[in-house]
Amino acid sequence: MKKCFISISIVTSFLFTSCEEVIELDLNQHEKRVVIDANLFVGENNYNKIRLYYSAPFYADGYEEISNATVLIKNISSSETYSFTYDVNGYYVNNNFNPEIDATYELEVAIADNVYTATSKVWIAPEIENVEQINDAGFTGDSYELRFYYQDPEETEDYYLAQTIDTEENDFSVSSDQFTNGNLISDLYFADEEQLGETIFYALAKIDKNYYNYLNKMFSNAASAGNPFATPTGTLKGNIVNTTNTEDFVLGYFHIAKRNSTTYTIE
Numbered sequence: 001m002k003k004c005f006i007s008i009s010i011v012t013s014f015l016f017t018s019c020e021e022v023i024e025l026d027l028n029q030h031e032k033r034v035v036i037d038a039n040l041f042v043g044e045n046n047y048n049k050i051r052l053y054y055s056a057p058f059y060a061d062g063y064e065e066i067s068n069a070t071v072l073i074k075n076i077s078s079s080e081t082y083s084f085t086y087d088v089n090g091y092y093v094n095n096n097f098n099p100e101i102d103a104t105y106e107l108e109v110a111i112a113d114n115v116y117t118a119t120s121k122v123w124i125a126p127e128i129e130n131v132e133q134i135n136d137a138g139f140t141g142d143s144y145e146l147r148f149y150y151q152d153p154e155e156t157e158d159y160y161l162a163q164t165i166d167t168e169e170n171d172f173s174v175s176s177d178q179f180t181n182g183n184l185i186s187d188l189y190f191a192d193e194e195q196l197g198e199t200i201f202y203a204l205a206k207i208d209k210n211y212y213n214y215l216n217k218m219f220s221n222a223a224s225a226g227n228p229f230a231t232p233t234g235t236l237k238g239n240i241v242n243t244t245n246t247e248d249f250v251l252g253y254f255h256i257a258k259r260n261s262t263t264y265t266i267e
Contacts (some may be wrong), residue, residue, distance in 0.1 A: 032056075034066070036116060036240050036252035038107055041205065041259050042099055049093045050084055052109065055220070057244040065070040065090035070110040075103055076119070099256055107240070107254040118240040118254035125160070125257065129184070130262045131202075133259060144266055147186040148202045154182030159212035161257075162187050165201040175205070191266050203261035211255050214238055228259055257265045 025075060033055045041047035052066035071084035071092040084092035098121045109116040130149045137145030152158055158177045163170070177185070205216075217236055236258055238253035 014046075015145065018110075033248075034111060034114075034116070034250045034252075036107075036109055036238075036250055036254070038118070038252060038254040040099075040256045042101075042256065043258070045095070048097060048107075049087070049091045049096075050093070050107075051090045052092065052111070063090070066111060068111070070108075072108045073108045074095065074108070075082075075100070077103060078182050090156055097136075101258055105256060109240075114242055114244045116240050116242050117249050118238075119165075120239075120254050120256045121207065123257045123258045125204045125206045126152065128202070128204060128229060128260050128262045132186075133264075133267060142192065142193065144191040144193075146156075146189040146191065146200060146202075146266070148189070148262070148265060149184055149186045150204060150260075152177045152180055152183055152185050157181070159207050159210070160206040161207050161211075161215065163203045163205075164189055166191075166195070167198055172215075173230055174212055174219070176212060195266050199263050199265045201261065203259045205231070205257040205259040207255060207257060210239060211253060213249065213254055215264045 035051075035053050035055050037051040037053075039047065040050075050071055052069050052071070053063040053141050054066065056063050067086050067090070069086075069092070072081055073084065073094075074081045082094050082097045084094045084097075085091045099221050101122050104119055104121045107116075107118045107120070111113055128148055132147040132149070134145040134147070137143045158181075160175050160177075161172060162175065163172050167173075175187075177183075187204075188204070189201070191198070191200070216238070236251065238251065240250050240252055240254055242248050242250055
């Protein structure tokens with residue numbers, strides 16, 4: 001299967017002008033930083049949690065979890081505050097957190113002597129209006145094409161994060177309405193003949209422009225369209241600020257959205 005949303009990749013090459021010179025890259029040179037993975041989808045338990053850990057060198061086997069933090073999210077308008085408690089594997093959860101659409105929330109994370117904050121409005125995605133299957137798709141006409149349709153609003157500049165899950169892959173991709181503003185948009189998914197009878201999950205989130213730019217850079221840095229939330233690389237800064245020491249910046253992003261989703265079984 002290959003999914004056709006936005007495909008972002010980066011090709012890195014090294015040019016050696018002499019076969020006698022050996023260039024060694026120390027990929028273990030690393031400055032340890034706090035990572036706050038706080039991408040929340042309203043009403044979805046798998047994405048209604050926040051993960052805290054420390055960044056690690058390139059060849060590290062895993063990440064050092066942070067289990068001693070204080071994690072709060074506050075509705076800025078009502079001042080109602082939700083405390084997230086530590087569970088396992090660096091995750092902090094609050095099953096009662098059900099943010100309001102269009103409200104703005106503030107994240108506050110305290111780790112030792114540092115306090116990290118960020119804000120996010122709660123965005124809601126367009127409804128998925130229809131799913132269309134085309135049976136003679138692809139260059140050779142022996143593939144199946146699924147089109148997931150949604151209506152883009154004309155009056156706003158919009159950005160989207162889409163997810164598709166099949167039996168083998170869990171893919172995310174980003175897009176904007178720069179050239180499709182106000183149109184009925186379709187996201188494409190291509191399947192092979194052996195996927196007949198397989199059920200595909202598709203979900204759409206509306207995101208803000210800053211998060212769109214952040215994810216674009218993250219996908220490019222990772223040369224991957226896998227899970228964009230778990231492993232920020234290099235010094236890619238998100239919207240979370242260390243209010244105690246601005247020079248000691250944090251990695252990760254805080255964003256809340258209400259997705260719309262559907263499933264479709266290939267026939």
